[in-house]
Amino acid sequence: MDAVRLMKELRVNYEQEVDFLPREAGLDLIVSAQQSGGQITARSRDVTVEDLWSLTSFFGYSTQSFVQAVSLLDRFLAMMRVQPKHLSCVSLSCLHLAARVTEEECDLTPADELIRIGQCRFTASDLGRMEKIVTEKLRFKSKAVTALTFLQLYHQITLTHATYRKETLSLEKLEAQLKACLCRIAFSKAKPSVLALALLRQEMKSLQSEDMLEISFHIQRHLKIPDAELQLWSEWVARRLSDYASPKCSKPNHRKLQWIVSRRTAQNLHSHRSVPELPTIPEGCWDESESEDSGEDVMSSGDESLCSSLGSDAEGPFFPLHLRRQYLAA
Amino acid sequence: MMGDRPSPPRAMSSAPTSSPSVDKVDGFSRKSVRKAKQKRSQSSSQFRSQGKPIELTPLPLLKDVPVPEQPELFLKKLQQCCTVFDFMDTLSDLKMKEYKRSTLNELVDYVTISRGYLTEQAYPEVVKMVSHNIFRTLPPSDSNEFDPEEDEPTLEASWPHLQLVYEFFIRFLESQEFQPSIAKKYIDQKFVLQLLELFDSEDPRERDYLKTVLHRIYGKFLGLRAFIRKQINNIFLRFVYETEHFNGVAELLEILGSIINGFALPLKAEHKQFLVKVLIPLHTVRSLSLFHAQLAYCIVQFLEKDPTLTEPVIRGLLKFWPKTCSQKEVMFLGELEEILDVIEPTQFVKIQEPLFKQISRCVSSPHFQVAERALYYWNNEYIMSLIEENSSVILPIMFASLYRISKEHWNPAIVALVYNVLKAFMEMNSTLFDELTATYKSDRQREKKKEKEREELWKKLEDLELKRGLRSDGIIPT
Numbered sequence: 001m002d003a004v005r006l007m008k009e010l011r012v013n014y015e016q017e018v019d020f021l022p023r024e025a026g027l028d029l030i031v032s033a034q035q036s037g038g039q040i041t042a043r044s045r046d047v048t049v050e051d052l053w054s055l056t057s058f059f060g061y062s063t064q065s066f067v068q069a070v071s072l073l074d075r076f077l078a079m080m081r082v083q084p085k086h087l088s089c090v091s092l093s094c095l096h097l098a099a100r101v102t103e104e105e106c107d108l109t110p111a112d113e114l115i116r117i118g119q120c121r122f123t124a125s126d127l128g129r130m131e132k133i134v135t136e137k138l139r140f141k142s143k144a145v146t147a148l149t150f151l152q153l154y155h156q157i158t159l160t161h162a163t164y165r166k167e168t169l170s171l172e173k174l175e176a177q178l179k180a181c182l183c184r185i186a187f188s189k190a191k192p193s194v195l196a197l198a199l200l201r202q203e204m205k206s207l208q209s210e211d212m213l214e215i216s217f218h219i220q221r222h223l224k225i226p227d228a229e230l231q232l233w234s235e236w237v238a239r240r241l242s243d244y245a246s247p248k249c250s251k252p253n254h255r256k257l258q259w260i261v262s263r264r265t266a267q268n269l270h271s272h273r274s275v276p277e278l279p280t281i282p283e284g285c286w287d288e289s290e291s292e293d294s295g296e297d298v299m300s301s302g303d304e305s306l307c308s309s310l311g312s313d314a315e316g317p318f319f320p321l322h323l324r325r326q327y328l329a330a
Numbered sequence: 331m332m333g334d335r336p337s338p339p340r341a342m343s344s345a346p347t348s349s350p351s352v353d354k355v356d357g358f359s360r361k362s363v364r365k366a367k368q369k370r371s372q373s374s375s376q377f378r379s380q381g382k383p384i385e386l387t388p389l390p391l392l393k394d395v396p397v398p399e400q401p402e403l404f405l406k407k408l409q410q411c412c413t414v415f416d417f418m419d420t421l422s423d424l425k426m427k428e429y430k431r432s433t434l435n436e437l438v439d440y441v442t443i444s445r446g447y448l449t450e451q452a453y454p455e456v457v458k459m460v461s462h463n464i465f466r467t468l469p470p471s472d473s474n475e476f477d478p479e480e481d482e483p484t485l486e487a488s489w490p491h492l493q494l495v496y497e498f499f500i501r502f503l504e505s506q507e508f509q510p511s512i513a514k515k516y517i518d519q520k521f522v523l524q525l526l527e528l529f530d531s532e533d534p535r536e537r538d539y540l541k542t543v544l545h546r547i548y549g550k551f552l553g554l555r556a557f558i559r560k561q562i563n564n565i566f567l568r569f570v571y572e573t574e575h576f577n578g579v580a581e582l583l584e585i586l587g588s589i590i591n592g593f594a595l596p597l598k599a600e601h602k603q604f605l606v607k608v609l610i611p612l613h614t615v616r617s618l619s620l621f622h623a624q625l626a627y628c629i630v631q632f633l634e635k636d637p638t639l640t641e642p643v644i645r646g647l648l649k650f651w652p653k654t655c656s657q658k659e660v661m662f663l664g665e666l667e668e669i670l671d672v673i674e675p676t677q678f679v680k681i682q683e684p685l686f687k688q689i690s691r692c693v694s695s696p697h698f699q700v701a702e703r704a705l706y707y708w709n710n711e712y713i714m715s716l717i718e719e720n721s722s723v724i725l726p727i728m729f730a731s732l733y734r735i736s737k738e739h740w741n742p743a744i745v746a747l748v749y750n751v752l753k754a755f756m757e758m759n760s761t762l763f764d765e766l767t768a769t770y771k772s773d774r775q776r777e778k779k780k781e782k783e784r785e786e787l788w789k790k791l792e793d794l795e796l797k798r799g800l801r802s803d804g805i806i807p808t
Contacts, residue, residue: 054753057767058736116742117749172772176764245761257750259709260743265702268664278541278584281549282592 003160007222010153013145014223017192020071020144026078027188040077040084042185048091049073049183055092055118059109061099063175067148067182068098074188076134086130089122093130101143119258147178150196158200158215168207174199180244181237190233194225198233202241384426386410389433392440401449404440407433408455411495412462417487427491434494441501448507456502457516463495465524468531471575483532483577496539503546510550517547519557526561529578541581545588559600562586563608570611579612583624590631597636605632605639610646618658626665633672640677644669648688656697663692663703670713678716686727693748694731698741705747708754721759728755729766 033039049070056066072094076082082090092114099108111124134140155171177199181187187195197220204212220230261269389410395403411434415427440447469484486492502508525547529540548558562582569576593601609632612618612625633640647666652658666685670678692704707713717724728751736748756763 050757054749054756057756058749058752060737117746119746170768172768173764176761176768179764180760257753259706259750260746261702261706262699262743265660265699265706268660268703269706278545278588280588280591281545283589283594284552284555 003157006153006157006160010150010157010219010223013149013153014193017145017150020075020146021191022074022078022188024078024189027074027185030077031185038084040082040087044084044087045073045077045185046183048087051088051118052091052095053179053183055095055114058117059114060107061095061103063179064143064148065095065099065102066179067146068102068143069095070182070188071144071146072098072134072138072140074185075138078188079137088118088120089126089130090134092118092120093127093134096127097131097134097140145192147182147190147192147196147199148175150193151175151178151199154196154200154216154219157219158212161215162211168209169203169212174203177203177237177241177244181240184240186236187240190236191229193223194229194233195237197223197225197230198237201230201234202237384413384415384423386413386426386429388429392436397446400440400444401447401452404437404447405451405455407437408452408459411437411459414462415488415491417490431490431494434491434498438494438498438501441498441505445507448505448509450512453512454516456499457513457521460495460499461521461524463492464528468528471532483534486531486533486536489533489535492536493539496536496543500539500542500546503543503550508550514551514553517551517554519554522547522554522558523561526558526565529565529581530576532577537578537581540578541585544582545585548585548589559589559604563604566608566612570608570615574615574617580621580624583621583628587624587627587631590628590635593635595635597639601632602636602639605629606642606646610643610650613647613662614650616655618661622661622665626668629665630668630672633669637674637677640669640673641680644681644685648684651688656695656700659692659695659697659700660703663700663707667707667710667713670707670716671710673716675716675719679720682720682723683727686724690728690731693728693751694735694739696740698744701735701739701741701744702747705744705751708751714754718758721755722762725755725759725762726766729763730770733767733770 030040030045031042033041035041035043052069052073053066055061056063056069069091073091076090076094096111096114111127115122115124115127151174152171155169155174158169178196181195181199190198197216201213201216204216389403389407392400392403392407411430413426413430415423415430417427471484522544525540525544529537531537531540544558548555565576565582566579569579590601609625609628612621618625629643633643644666647662652662689704689707692700695701695704708717732748732752732755736745736752739745739748
C-alpha cells in the first residue's frame with residue numbers, strides 16, 4: 001500500500017474512532033466504585049480482561065479478537081449497570097462475538113469449551129442470551145476502530161518510509177504492549193489513535209531511531225493530535241510498560257484456579273510420608289564403646305570422597321591406631 | 331536330644347528367568363492372563379520326626395514356684411521350648427503343641443513383668459531357644475510366577491508358636507535387665523546373618539516381627555552396627571543386580587529410615603556411598619511399588635540431613651527415569667515432589683534445567699495420569715515460589731510442550747490443567763511469555779510455509795512426470 005493511500009485511510013479511521021469510544025461517565029463510575037459496594041470495580045474489570053487475554057492466547061485467537069472483545073466489553077460496561085456476578089458472562093460473550101467476526105470458522109472454539117476452560121459457572125445458553133443483549137445494546141455490526149487499527153496503519157506507514165527497519169520495528173511487540181495497556185481500565189479513556197501513537201513513539205525511543213521518530217511526528221501533524229494529549233498518554237504508557245516488565249508478585253485478589261484431578265491421582269497425592277513406627281536410632285560418634293572389638297568394627301576412613309569403597313571388610317582397624325588415639329584426645 | 335538340628339544356609343533359588351507359560355504383550359508379561367494357579371501347600375525344610383510322638387514332661391507354672399527357684403525353672407522351660415513341632419501334619423502332637431504354646435505365653439509374660447530373673451546362664455539358653463525355633467531354611471517361593479503385588483503370600487504354618495517366640499525375644503531385648511555386654515557373646519554376627527536371611531519370608535507378620543527384632547539389636551549392639559549395614563548393602567545389591575527377588579526390602583528400608591534419621595553430621599562418606607550406590611539403583615527394580623514409600627522416606631531423610639546431596643540424588647533419579655512403565659513414572663513424580671518440598675533454593679537452581687526438561691516430557695505424556703501428576707506440581711505453593719524465582723530459565727523449557735498439548739492432548743481434563751499452568755506462567759513473567767508466544771507462532775508459521783512449499787514441489791514434480799509421460803509415447807501412466 002502506498003503512502004498516500006495509507007494516510008487517507010488513517011484519516012478515515014481517525015474520523016470514525018469517536019463512535020467507538022466508551023462513555024466517559026460510565027468509565028468514571030467504574031473507576032470510582034468501591035470494592036464493597038457490590039458494583040464492578042476497576043480491579044474486577046482489569047482481572048476479567050486479563051482472563052480474556054489468557055483465553056485468547058490459549059485458544060490461539062489473534063490479538064484482533066482480543067482488542068475487539070475489550071472494546072465491546074468497555075463500551076457495554078460504560079453503558080449498562082452490570083452486576084459483578086454477571087461480569088464473566090459478559091466478558092466471555094464479548095470474546096465469543098469478537099472471535100466470530102475475526103477468526104476463521106475452523107479456528108473458533110465452541111462455547112462449551114470456552115466456558116469449561118474459563119472455569120465459569122454459567123451455561124452455553126446463558127452465553128448465547130448475553131451475546132444477543134450485547135449485540136443489541138451496542139448495535140454491533142462489524143469491527144470497531146481500535147488502537148490496533150491505528151497501530152497496524154502506523155506500522156505500515158513507518159515501513160514505507162523506512163523499509164530497512166523492517167526487522168527492528170516489530171508489530172508483534174507493539175501488539176503485546178497494547179495488550180498490556182488494555183488490561184488497565186485507565187487506557188480505555190484514551191483515544192485509540194493517540195494511544196497507538198504513544199506506543200509507537202515509546203518503542204521508537206527504545207530503539208533510539210531518530211528517523212523513525214521523525215515519521216511519528218509526521219503522523220501526529222497529519223492527524224493534528226495536540227502535544228499535551230500525546231504527552232500525557234506517553235507518560236501513562238511508559239509507566240505501565242515498566243510495571244509490566246518488572247517481576248510480579250503474587251496477586252492476592254485473583255480468583256484461585258480450580259485444580260481438578262482424577263480420583264486415582266487424588267488418592268496418591270495424600271499418601272505422603274507416613275510417620276515411621278520405628279523410633280530413631282542416633283548414630284554414635286567416634287566412641288570407644290562402639291569399637292570395643294577392633295576386629296568387628298568398621299568405621300569410614302574419614303575422608304569425604306565418594307570414591308572410598310563401600311562398607312569395608314570387618315577385618316583389622318580401618319583407622320590407624322595412633323591416629324585414632326590422637327583424634328579422641330583432641 | 332530332640333529338637334537339636336542344624337540350620338543350613340538359605341538356598342538361593344536359581345530358577346531360570348524365562349517363563350514361557352506367561353503370555354507376553356510387547357515383551358512385557360500380561361498379569362491378567364495367567365493360568366489358574368494351584369495353591370501349593372507350604373513345604374518345609376524342617377526335620378520331620380519319624381512318627382514318634384514327642385513327649386515333654388509338664389513343668390509347674392512359674393508363678394506357683396517360690397521366687398528363688400524361678401530362674402532355674404525358667405531355664406528348664408526354655409530348654410523345653412527348643413523342641414520344634416511339625417505343623418505340616420495338623421493332627422500330630424496336638425496336646426504337646428498346646429503345652430508349648432502355653433509355656434511360651436507364660437515366658438512372654440514372665441519376661442515382661444519379672445525382676446531379677448535374668449542370670450548370666452539365661453542368655454545362651456534364650457538365644458538357643460530362639461535360634462532353634464526361627465532359624466530354618468525358608469521354603470522356595472512358587473518359582474518366579476509369584477507376583478508379590480497380586481498373589482496371596484504363603485503364610486507360615488507354625489505361626490502359633492513362632493509368633494510367641496518372636497514376641498518373647500523382643501520383650502527379652504527390651505527388658506530393663508537386659509545387658510548387651512553379656513548378650514553380645516551369643517548375639518553375634520552369625521546370629522545376625524541368619525536373622526537377615528529370614529527377611530525373605532513370605533509371611534508379612536513374620537517380617538514385621540523381624541523388623542522390630544533387628545531394630546532393637548541395631549540399637550543396642552553398637553559393635554554389630556557396621557556389620558548389619560554391610561549385610562543389608564549386600565542384600566540390596568544382590569536384589570538389584572542379580573535376583574530382583576527379596577521379600578523383606580520394605581522392612582529393611584523402614585529400619586534404615588530410623589537409622590538415617592539418627593545420622594550424625596557431617597555425614598560419613600560410607601553413608602553417602604550407600605545413598606548413591608544402593609538406594610538410588612533400588613529405584614530401577616520392577617517391584618518398586620512394594621517398598622516405594624519406605625524408599626522415598628529414606629531418600630528425603632538423607633536430603634534433610636545433608637542438602638548438598640540433592641544434586642546427585644535428582645540426577646540419579648533422572649538417569650533411571652522409567653521409560654515404559656507409567657505406574658512407576660507416577661511414583662517417581664510423587665517422590666520428586668516430596669524432594670522438592672524440602673529442597674533448598676540454591677540446590678534447586680543447580681538441577682532445574684534437567685529437571686524441568688523431564689517434567690516437560692511427563693507433561694506431554696499420552697498417559698493421562700502421568701501428565702496429570704506432573705501438572706499438579708503447579709498447585710504446590712513452595713514449588714511455585716521456586717519456579718517464580720527462576721521463571722526466565724524454566725518457562726522457555728516448558729513452554730513449547732505446554733502450548734502443544736493445549737492443542738493436541740486427547741484428555742480434556744489435562745487441557746484444563748494446562749490452562750492453569752499457562753495462566754500461572756503468564757502472570758509470573760508476562761514479557762517473557764509474550765516473547766515465547768511470538769517465537770512459537772512464527773516458528774509454526776514457518777513450518778506451515780515449508781510444508782506448503784514441499785507439497786507444491788511434489789505437485790510440480792507430478793505434473794512434470796505426467797507431461798513427460800504424455801510427450802514420449804502418448805500413453806498416460808497409471
